[in-house]
Structures are given as structure tokens and as C-alpha cells.
Amino acid sequence: MIPYGRQDISQEDINAVIEVLKSDFLTQGPQVPLFEKSVKEAVNAKHAIAVNSATSALHIACLSIGVGKGDVVWTTPITFVASANCALYCGADVDFVDIDPNTYNMSSKLLSQKLAHAKQNNLPLPKVVIPVHLCGQSCEMDKIHALSIEYGFAIIEDASHAIGGKYKENPVGNCQYSDITVFSFHPVKIVTTAEGGVATTNDAVLAKKMDLLRSHGITREESLMEEPSHGGWYYEQVDLGLNYRMTDMQAALGLSQMLRLHEFVAKRNKIASVYDDSLSNLPLKTPFQIEDSYSSFHLYVIRLKLANISLSHKEVFERLRANGIGVNLHYIPIYLHPYYKKLGFSKEQFPESNKYYQEAISIPIFHAMTFDQQKLVVQALTKII
Numbered sequence: 001m002i003p004y005g006r007q008d009i010s011q012e013d014i015n016a017v018i019e020v021l022k023s024d025f026l027t028q029g030p031q032v033p034l035f036e037k038s039v040k041e042a043v044n045a046k047h048a049i050a051v052n053s054a055t056s057a058l059h060i061a062c063l064s065i066g067v068g069k070g071d072v073v074w075t076t077p078i079t080f081v082a083s084a085n086c087a088l089y090c091g092a093d094v095d096f097v098d099i100d101p102n103t104y105n106m107s108s109k110l111l112s113q114k115l116a117h118a119k120q121n122n123l124p125l126p127k128v129v130i131p132v133h134l135c136g137q138s139c140e141m142d143k144i145h146a147l148s149i150e151y152g153f154a155i156i157e158d159a160s161h162a163i164g165g166k167y168k169e170n171p172v173g174n175c176q177y178s179d180i181t182v183f184s185f186h187p188v189k190i191v192t193t194a195e196g197g198v199a200t201t202n203d204a205v206l207a208k209k210m211d212l213l214r215s216h217g218i219t220r221e222e223s224l225m226e227e228p229s230h231g232g233w234y235y236e237q238v239d240l241g242l243n244y245r246m247t248d249m250q251a252a253l254g255l256s257q258m259l260r261l262h263e264f265v266a267k268r269n270k271i272a273s274v275y276d277d278s279l280s281n282l283p284l285k286t287p288f289q290i291e292d293s294y295s296s297f298h299l300y301v302i303r304l305k306l307a308n309i310s311l312s313h314k315e316v317f318e319r320l321r322a323n324g325i326g327v328n329l330h331y332i333p334i335y336l337h338p339y340y341k342k343l344g345f346s347k348e349q350f351p352e353s354n355k356y357y358q359e360a361i362s363i364p365i366f367h368a369m370t371f372d373q374q375k376l377v378v379q380a381l382t383k384i385i
């Protein structure tokens with residue numbers, strides 16, 4: 001089976017992890033700050049906080065902004081559940097904004113309409129909006145940012161797919177249009193630490209809060225303490241935090257992987273452009289790219305033109321799998337999950353997301369993918385549809 005995504009681990013990556021295993025610190029050592037430095041330099045942000053997953057990063061990002069009971073967070077339905085769950089962890093409510101029919105990202109036009117409608121009807125406005133850069137293509141951050149000023153919400157970019165991508169020539173994660181950006185380092189993503197996440201920000205106060213929250217709310221810094229030190233052993237818990245720390249083994253792997261970030265993203269763009277050309281005559285839609293975006297192509301999503309295909313979406317998907325093509329579907333709209341259905345969401349509210357879910361298939365794209373493997377994918381698709 002040709003997988004839809006796969007990590008690429010070099011001998012240098014392996015050596016970096018082994019060095020940590022032989023060292024004094026398996027966690028809370030020197031590798032985590034070095035990894036954070038490499039991420040913040042790569043994305044041009046002032047601060048980077050490494051944690052054990054992007055899910056954790058989203059959670060402490062929401063907490064640091066003060067999301068809590070009585071607040072509402074808006075995101076897109078076409079994303080991994082973690083983009084919405086983070087609000088629920090904080091006791092807040094979630095709502096969704098339907099997608100743009102071309103980019104499949106949260107529609108900034110529908111966001112604008114939903115905000116105006118909420119304001120006119122005295123409905124709650126969002127405390128935070130979480131745009132998700134689906135497949136690695138940035139959302140229209142200038143427009144979302146302008147709305148955040150007009151309506152007074154904060155922005156957390158879920159850039160789990162988008163490290164190494166650019167928006168208006170600048171790296172995704174520089175937080176020019178947001179308060180915080182979150183990256184995932186799960187093995188299917190662009191760069192991996194096995195499990196891991198990073199939150200970047202230019203706001204020193206948010207950075208300090210996230211730093212506390214990832215480690216129990218405990219500080220050893222005198223400037224953050226509320227009482228005089230009891231002695232050399234002294235530390236204080238000044239907030240209710242969690243244990244979301246990244247280990248030094250993970251950070252060493254990430255630090256080594258980050259050296260190849262640009263190589264990874266360039267290769268993914270090359271694979272994408274070969275697909276764009278080889279699939280152009282088939283009854284499907286290849287990924288549309290806005291002018292302002294350089295995508296990191298975490299995923300390559302095709303949409304079937306079912307009116308011109310004799311098989312159903314499900315049949316095409318299953319035949320691809322039967323032909324050894326490890327396709328997937330990103331994502332099941334969040335409101336279709338039983339947990340969210342019970343919160344009162346229904347599919348009538350999100351027609352573009354429904355349509356997307358009936359047509360989308362993620363086809364294989366990963367760093368070590370060969371031209372021959374790509375040919376097999378194209379041949380199988382051509383034969384099937």
C-alpha cells in the first residue's frame with residue numbers, strides 16, 4: 001500500500017535521538033529550547049513554546065487568551081476534531097463557519113456575514129476564531145485579521161498542516177495576523193517529533209502564560225513568585241497548569257528534522273505540480289491555490305466530479321484502496337461526529353462542507369514518494385474513474 005503520508009527519518013535524526021539517550025537529560029534539558037529556537041527562527045516569530053502535541057498547544061493557547069465558561073470559539077467544520085475540542089476543554093462553546101468552495105478553508109466572506117448577523121441579533125460574538133490552514137494553504141488572514149479588529153476577537157491559527165508554508169511572502173507562524181499560531185509534529189505532518197506541538201506568538205505575556213501552563217503552573221522565576229523564597233529548593237504554583245511538556249528526545253528529533261524543512265516543502269510542491277499536470281484531464285478538481293499562498297502541501301485533496309463518473313465516491317475510494325493506493329479523507333465534518341451532533345449541530349447549516357465531504361479524497365503525498373509511485377496513483381485513478 002502506498003500511504004497517504006509518511007515520516008522521513010534520516011541517519012542524522014536517529015543519531016540525534018541516541019545522543020540524548022546517552023546524555024543527562026531525557027526531558028527538561030537543553031534540546032527543547034534549541035528546538036523552540038529553530039522553530040521561531042524558521043517562522044519569524046518572537047516566542048515558541050514546545051509541548052507534547054498540537055492538541056495541547058491549542059488548549060493552552062485558548063487558556064492563555066482567557067477562554068472559559070460563557071465564551072464562544074468559532075472554527076471550520078473541515079478540520080481535525082482538536083481544532084474545536086480545545087474550546088470545550090476550557091468550558092466554552094464552539095460554533096462553525098462554513099468553508100470556501102474553492103480553497104476548502106474557512107470562508108472569510110461567510111465569517112463576515114455570520115459576525116454581522118450575530119451582532120444585529122444580539123447573539124454571542126466569538127472570543128476567539130481558529131482558522132485552519134487546510135492541506136498547508138493559508139487562510140485569507142488579512143481579511144480575518146481586519147474582522148478581528150472590527151469585532152474584537154482573538155485569532156489562533158491552527159497551522160498543524162502548514163509549517164514551511166508562506167502567506168504574502170512571509171512564513172506561516174509569524175503571527176502578523178494572529179495572536180498565536182499552532183503547529184503539529186505528528187509523524188503524518190511535514191516535520192515530526194513523533195508526538196509534539198509548538199505555539200508561536202509575538203506577545204511576551206501570552207508566551208509567559210503558555211510556558212507556565214504547560215508545566216503545572218509552576219515557576220522557579222523569582223519575578224513571577226508571589227511570596228519570598230523559602231530557600232534554594234523553592235518553587236511556586238501560581239496558576240492551574242498541566243503536564244504538557246515535550247521530551248528532549250522528541251525535541252532532538254525535531255531539531256534535526258527542521259534542518260530539512262525547506263527540502264521537505266519543496267519536494268511536496270514538486271509532487272503536487274506533477275499531480276496537477278497528470279490529473280488535469282480526469283473528471284476531478286485539483287487543489288485551487290490563492291495567489292497569496294505558498295502551500296506546504298501536507299495533503300493533496302482531489303474532488304470527484306461525480307456527475308461525470310459512473311461510480312460513487314465511496315466506490316472510487318474503496319477501489320483505490322483495493323489497488324494499493326492508501327487514500328484517506330480529510331476530514332469528516334466535525335458536526336457529523338456523534339459527540340457534536342448531541343451538542344445540536346446539523347448538516348443543513350453547512351452546505352459547502354457537506355458537498356466537500358461527498359467528493360473529497362486525499363491521495364498520497366510524502367517526502368520519499370518516488371515518481372514511479374506517483375505514476376501508480378495516477379494510473380489507478382485513471383483506470384477507476
Ligand SMILES: *Cc1c(COP(=O)(O)O)cnc(C)c1O
Nearest residue numbers: 053054055080082160184185186
Ligand atoms: C494533526 C492536527 C491536529 C492535532 O495535532 P496533534 O499534534 O496530533 O495533537 C490539530 N489540528 C489539525 C488541523 C491537525 O491536522
